[in-house]
Amino acid sequence: MAKKQSFFSDLSVGRQAVIGVPYFWFVLLAAIPLLIVLKISLSEMEGTQVSSMIDWSNGWPKLTLNFSSYQFIVSDSLYIKTYLSSIKYAVITTLLCLAIGYPFAYFMARSPKHLQPTLLMLIMLPFWTSFLLRIYAWKTLLVNNGVINNVLMSLHIINTPIEMMNNSFSLLLGMVYSYLPFMILPLYANLSKMDLRYLEAAADLGTSPFKAFWLITVPLSKAGIIAGSMLVFIPAVGEYVIPELLGGSSTLMIGRVLWDEFFNNLDWPMASAVAVVMILIILLPMAIYNKSQADLAEGK
C-alpha cells in the first residue's frame, strides 16, 4: 500500500537530514572523485604538474581537452593486451568459482538445518582473517622450496620441484581462493530459500533428478548466479594485490599497470585514463548486478 507523502512531511527536517547526510557523504567521496579522475585523464603532465584544463589567460575560460593518454592506450598494444588478459583471468576466475561454489552452495542448502549456521560460519571465518595474510600463505605453499614441493619431494613422489609460482596457475589459484566466498554466499542465500515442492512435483511427473536439476533448480537460482558472478568478476578485473604477490611479471593485470603509472611513473593523467577505461569495462557487469539486486529487493 503506497501512502502518498503530503507536501509538508516531504519537507520535514528529519527526512531531509536522513537523506541529506548520506547524500553529502557519497557525493563528496564517491561521485566527485570519479569526476576528478575523468577530468585529469583528459589533461597531460607538464613537468611534475598536471596541465590545467581551463585556461583563463585571455580573460575568458578556454577549455582544452587532451586525449593523448587515451590515444596512447589505444595505440600501444601492451595496454590492449593487458586489458584483454585481465578480462580473461577475471572470466576464468568467475567460471572456476561458479564450478566449485555452485555444488558447494547446493549441498550446503540441502544439508541438515541445524548444521547450516555452522557450515555458513566456516565459510565466513576465513573471510574475516586478513586477505593479505592468506595470499601470503599461498606463497609459502607454492614456491619451489615451498611446503607443497617439500612434502612431495620428501615422499619421493617428485624429484624436482613443480613450478607453481609466478605464473597464471598461482594467479588463478589466489583469485579463486579469495573470491570463492563471494560466489558461495549469494548462491546459498538463493538456494536455501528454494521451494522444494517444485522438485517433488517434477519427480511425480516422472522427471529424472538430473533433468530436474537443470530444468528447475538452475533457472530458479539465476539471481544468485548473476549476483555471485558479478561480485567475483568486477573486483577480479582490477585486482592488484594477488597479481603482485602471486602472479609474477609474466601475468598481465591492468590493476598493476594503473599502480605503476601512478606510483612509479608519476603519470597521473595516464593512471586516470587507465582507470576510466577500466570503469567502462565493468560498467555493464555493474548495471547487471544492480538490476539483479533491485529485482531481489522487489521480490521478483
Added chain:
Amino acid sequence: MSQAKNNKLFAKGWMIAVYVFLYLPIITLVVFSFNDSKLVTVWSHASMRWYAALVEDSELKSAVLLSLEIAGLSALMSVFFGTFTAFALNRYKRFHGRTLLNSMSSMPLVMPDVIVGLSLLLMIVSVQHWLGFPQKGLFTILLGHALLGTAYAAVVVTSRLREMDSKLDEAAMDLGCKPLQVFTLITFPLLVPALVSAFLLTFTLSFDDVVLSSFLSGPGYSTMPMVIFSRARLGLNPTINAVATVTIVVVTIAVIASSFYTSHQERKRKREEAQAYSDTNK
C-alpha cells in the same frame, strides 16, 4: 538405495574438499609460525623465536597501533553513515535522486580498490590545492576506509531493517510517538545487533586494507597491512607468520564471541516476545 548413498558421499566429499582448500593456507601459516628455522618452509623444530622477534619489532608495533586506531575510528564513522544510508534507502521509497544514492552507495562495494584509492587521492589533492589541507596521513586513510565501510555497513543495516516489523513503528506512532522517539525507543534498540556486526565487519575491512591505505597515506603513516605487504613482496619472512597467527587467534575469538552474542540476543528477544504475548492473554 546405494545411488542416494553415493550422492551423499559425493556431497560430503565436495564440501570437505572446499573447506580444506579454504583452511589449508591458514593452518600452514599457524604451524610454520612455530618453526625455528629461518627458512620459512623447512621445518626444523618448534620454538617461539618469531614471537620474541615480534615483540622487538618496533616498526610493526607502531603499524599495528596505527591500524587499530584507524580501524576503530573508521568503523564508528562507517556505522554512523551506513545507518543513515540504510534508512534513507529503506524508509523513503520515493525521493529525487534515490537511484543515484543507491548506485553511489554500492559503488565502493564493487569498484576495484585501485580505482577507489586513485579517485579519492586525486580528490584530496585537489582540495589540498585550494584550501591547503588535509595533509596526507591518518585523516586521509580514515576517509578512504570510512567510505568503503559505509557501503558495507549500509548493506548489513539494510538487511536488518527489511526483516524488522514495521507494525511496531506504526503502533508506536499510533500511541503518539514522534518519528525521532520511534527511532530512539523502538528502531534503535532493535538495530543494535546489526550495528554491532556492522562495526565488527567494517573494523576488519579497515584492519585488512592495503590498497586504499597505500594511495592515501603520507610519509610516516604505515599501517600494519602496508608493512606486511612490503615485506611479503620481498620474499618469505617468518615474522609475518607470527603476526598472522596472532591476528587469526584474535579474529577467531571475536567472531565466535559475537556470533554467540547475537544468538543469545535473538533467544532473549524471542523469550521476551513470548512473555509479552502470554501476559496480554492473561
